[in-house]
Amino acid sequence: MERGAYPASISIIGAGPAGLAAAEVAARAGVRVTIHDHMPSPARKLLMAGKSGLNITHDGPPDTFGTEELAPILSAFGPTEIRDWMDGLGQPSFIGSTGRVFPKAMKASPLLRAWLARLADLGVTLETRARWTGWTGDALRIGDRLVTPDATILALGGASWRRLGSDGAWADLPGLDGIVAPFAPSNIGFRVAWSEHMTRHFGHPIKNAALIVDGVAHRGEVTLSAEGLEGGGLYPLTPRLRDGAPLTLDLKPDLTVEELRDRLARTPKASLPNRLRKLGLDPVQIALVQEWGRPVPSDLAPLLKALPVPLLGPRDMDQAISTAGGLRWDALDADLMMISRPGTFACGEMLDWEAPTGGHLLTACLATGRWAGAAAARHAMRA
Known part of the structure; x- marks a missing residue:
């Protein structure tokens, strides 16, 4: 035309x-x-x-x-x-x-x-x-x-x-x-202030865990990075996390608190890493418990079911x-x-x-x- x-x-x-x-x-x-x-x-x-x-x-x-x-x-x-x-x-x-x-x-x-x-x-x-x-x-x-x-x-x-x-x-x-x-x-990772010993875990996913927000469990891929946490598992939660809702990790989502207590009772004198390893936690999960769970309580089971994640807010908007x-x-x-x-x-x-x-x-x-x-x-x- x-x-x-x-x-x-x-x-x-x-x-x-x-x-x-x-x-x-x-x-x-x-x-x-x-x-x-x-x-x-x-x-x-x-x-x-x-x-x-x-x-x-x-x-x-x-x-x-x-x-x-x-x-x-x-x-x-x-x-x-x-x-x-x-x-x-x-x-x-x-x-x-x-x-x-x-x-x-x-x-x-x-x-x-x-x-x-x-x-x-x-x-x-x-x-x-x-x-x-x-x-x-x-x-x-x-x-x-x-x-x-x-x-x-x-x-x-x-x-x-x-x-x-x-x-x-x-x-x-x-x-x-x-x-x-x-x-x-939106659909973004969140910042975390890591201690130095977490560096070796950057790039590794958090496996076999559930993310808990507002009492609801969510499954999805989350990976540790130098800036914090990222991955598709976080993206649907962005609106609530951005508004300040607390995030916790359930590291044994297929077990109840009582079942965890029973299993932990079998290794009362072992070191913390060994007790967690015998529960089936992998190195990344063990490192997260040591990073975010201190001081470690005598009753570990509730902590493993609701490990607090100290988010510092979303990453820069341009990301x-x-x-x-x-x-x-x-x-x-x-x-x-x-x-x-x-x-x-x-x-x-x-x-x-x-x-x-x-x-x-x-x-x-x-x-x-x-x-x-x-x-x-x-x-x-x-x-």
């Missing part, structure tokens, strides 16, 4: 998965689409996620996404539709043993190349090194230019992994005052897999349009939603991007 033949124009700020998804839908609707991104190349965070296989979605029930605002959006474009979309790009997928969905190529670059080629065929223009710095009246400030599209889609990301483009700086721009919930790290906070849902209408600025839509991780791990964040980015893209195209056509 010739440039002058387009009936309307849309500017999309951000070339991550949400912005690219919005561009695809809007371009198919027949409007001229330009994506502006301040980085030298698009979708850098997607490519980083692809280094670990690109868990793009999850073949689980919709309620695992955790917010009612997303329900109609995911009904329109959920895990099944994502897999069909991937097939259409020549990138078939498979479902792993835990329900997580990956491209068979196990990386993001082939998918991104095919996607960018499709967008180019649809006439989408991608401008890199083009930072949006807010509004002048109704116009967008893009670098040293003013741009006035018929509709705008903000796909600005969260506030982690700054070097990949998500710096969260947009939240402080005039015009967004009072409608952005503060950012907080988080994702962030909580962002543009509040009550600032948007059902089309994801900003109530305070008609014609401006929002999508992706910049929305105020704390995503669980397992492909949920990417799913919501794609789904909200497409939802905003369709709504923005309708608005632009009317304009």
Whole structure:
């Protein structure tokens, strides 16, 4: 389609998965689409996620996404539709043993190349090194230019992994005052002040243990690192731990306190490490008891069932897999349009939603991007 033949124009700020998804839908609707991104190349965070296989979605029930605002959006474009979309790009997928969905190529670059080629065929223009710095009246400030599209889609990301483009700086721009919930790290490790003797255990997991928060036991992978604890077992607990809920470890989750007492009574004169070893604790667990359990009580069983973990708070937000906070849902209408600025839509991780791990964040980015893209195209056509 010739440039002058387009009936309307849309500017999309951000070339991550949400912005690219919005561009695809809007371009198919027949409007001229330009994506502006301040980085030298698009979708850098997607490519980083692809280094670990690109868990793009999850073949689980919709309620695992955790917010009612997303329900109609995911009904329109959920895990099944994502897999069909991937097939259409020549990138078939498979479902792993835990329900997580990956491209068979196990990386993001082939998918991104095919996607960018499709967008180019649809006439989408991608401008890199083009930072949006807010509004002048109704116009967008893009670098040293003013741009006035018929509709705008903000796909600005969260506030982690700054070097990949998500710096969260947009939240402080005039015009967004009072409608952005503060950012907080999500799906992240927590800091611990280790003593020197723990150094040799860094990089080793805590096995056969349960994490107890608010009286509920959780199983999952947790690893010791120089900064503290990290791993997927902590990620679902991030909101409560971030708010200060105490964490304890149950080092023998399959035994009761009484059963532990009976077993400990068989070795009353052995040293502490030997008593713990005879219980089946491994070197990491024994080291944790010695690190966090002193002074060691005469009745060891309750300690082993609830070893206190002295967390010092989450690691730096820039190290988080994702962030909580962002543009509040009550600032948007059902089309994801900003109530305070008609014609401006929002999508992706910049929305105020704390995503669980397992492909949920990417799913919501794609789904909200497409939802905003369709709504923005309708608005632009009317304009």
